Amino acid sequence: MMRTPVHSLDPRAERGVILAHPGTQYSYETAFALQEAGLLQCYMTGFYFKPENSLGRALRLLPNGRGTELEREFRRRFKPELAPQNVRTYPAAELIYVVSSRLRPLRPFSEAILRWRNKCFDGWVAKRIARERPKAVVCYDSCAQRTFEGAKSLGTLCVLDQSIGHICTGLQLLREEAKLHPDFADSLPTKVPEWLIERCSQEALLADCVLSPSEYVRHSLIANGVEPARIAALPFGVDPERFQPGPERTEKTFRVLFVGQLSQRKGIKYLLEAFRNLRLPSAELVLVGNVAGSGKGLLRYRDMFQHIPNVPRAEVHHWFERADVFVYPSLHEGSALAIYEALACGLPIITTPNSGSMVQDGIQGYIVPIRDVERLKEKILLLYENRELRQEMSRRARLRAEEFTWAAYRQRLGSILLNLLAAKG
Known part of the structure; x- marks a missing residue:
């Protein structure tokens, strides 16, 4: 059901919480959570589409339906429930990054441009915080250091949303992986400048509270010096209306699905090796997502899988509906959104502890160690051979997803922040 947009500021938010991404x-769900709780002073972001502003009106004037097509794309940067006057934008750096990530000649530079974008944005937010003096500020890892340094001097509560495991933990794993699988x-993003490592480490240490979406993230923070008492658990969510089990499949093909970037951070080679070694009759492996790097490592497996690149977010749920099992053998995550979506679509899951999922081992699927091809094979084969087990895990998967909706996420976050502000006084 569509919620009625909120168009007025709660008086409590005059000096409330600033969210910056x-x-x-x-982050749109995070902003909406703060708005629902009456805490949102403003949401600062890069580019945000407002249908009723001059850009929206100009798009509607374009001929031959071109405006409709462009507006559909821009609406990916829009949440109707968010009051537009609560949103402030700093679009230049974000638009440069988006262009670099989409134009093939510029893609080799996109990672450096992303880091530049984050530094620019952090500086902009730090200046706004000094002027607006909120009670609290919520920022995301890799773009919060200057903001937190300024906020601390003002007595503003600093909350870090740690969307992925700590950078030092991730780098150790990914550098090991590059040596294990040079193809x-x-x-793998292993060439990270020292200043970025220092920035991310300092952000976690400066924060009064760090929001952790999973036990994997929590453990990585503690391993890198963050006191457990400053870490608050906040799992992500899923839209249970958009992601639902599809009609019962009648085709005989057993379909294994992966959705995400085709990279070794996601453990893609381990999945390919497991599937190749199994040689299951009437089975298909479908990989949905863009290829990271040159893709040369995928070439030896090219006859083993169907690759579906560039699927719009509005259509990805159709691929979940066509699958029997979802496999996500990631090495380093925060809490993979694709797993929440697969659960909501009623798919049994095979994943790793490092994916940060809400899957309970043996109930909605299986948790296997990272880099373990044999355990992947074992669990894929078990689900391939046992239709009743798949059906029971499918039922349990949907029930588990219903515990982790975006509505539940918003309630949890509102509660955490209200308690933090009450404790601060």
Whole structure:
């Protein structure tokens, strides 16, 4: 059901919480959570589409339906429930990054441009915080250091949303992986400047509270010096209306699905090896997502899988509906949104502890160690051979997803922040 948009500021939010994210991720849900709780002073972001502003009106004037097509794309940067006057934008750096990530000649530079974007955005937010003096500020890892340094001097509560495991934990794993599998090394972001490592480490240490979406993230923070008492658990969510079990499948093909970037951070080679070694009759492996790096590591497996690149977010749920099992053998995550979506679509899951999922081992699927091809094979084969087990895990998967909707996420976040502000006084 569509919620009625909120168009007025709660008086409590006049000096409330500022939320800052240079891109998107799940930050629209975070902003909406603060708005629902009456805490949102403003949401600062890079580019945000407002249908009723001059850009929206100009798009509707374009001929031959071109405006409709462009507006559909822009609406990916829009949440109708958010009061537009609560949104402030710093679009230049974000638009440069988006262009670099989409134009093939510029893609080799996109990672450096992303880091530049985050630094620029952090500086902009820090200046706004000094003027607006909120009670609290919520920022995301890799773009919060200057903001937190300024906020601390004002007595503003600093909350870090740690969307992925700590950078030092991730780098250790990914550098090991590059040595283990040099054919996939160019899909791994291992060349990280020291200043970025220091920035991310300092952000976690400066924060009064760090929001952790999973036990994997929590453990990585503690391993890198963050006191457990400053970490608050906040799992992500899913839209249970959009992601639902499809009609019962009648085709005989057993379909294994992966959705995400085709990179070795996601453990893609381990899945390919497991599937190749099994050689299951009437089975298909479908990989949905863009290729990271050159893709040369995928070439030896090219006859083993169907690759579906560039699926719009509005259509990805159709691929979940066509699958029997979802496999996500990731090495380093926060809490993979694709797993929440697969659960909501009633898919048994095979994943790793490092994916940060809400899957309970043996109930909605299986948790296997990272880099373990044999355990992947074992669990894929078990589900391939046992239709009743798949059906029971499918039922349990949907029930589990219903515990982790975006509405539940918003309630949990509102509660955490209200308690933090009450404790601060």
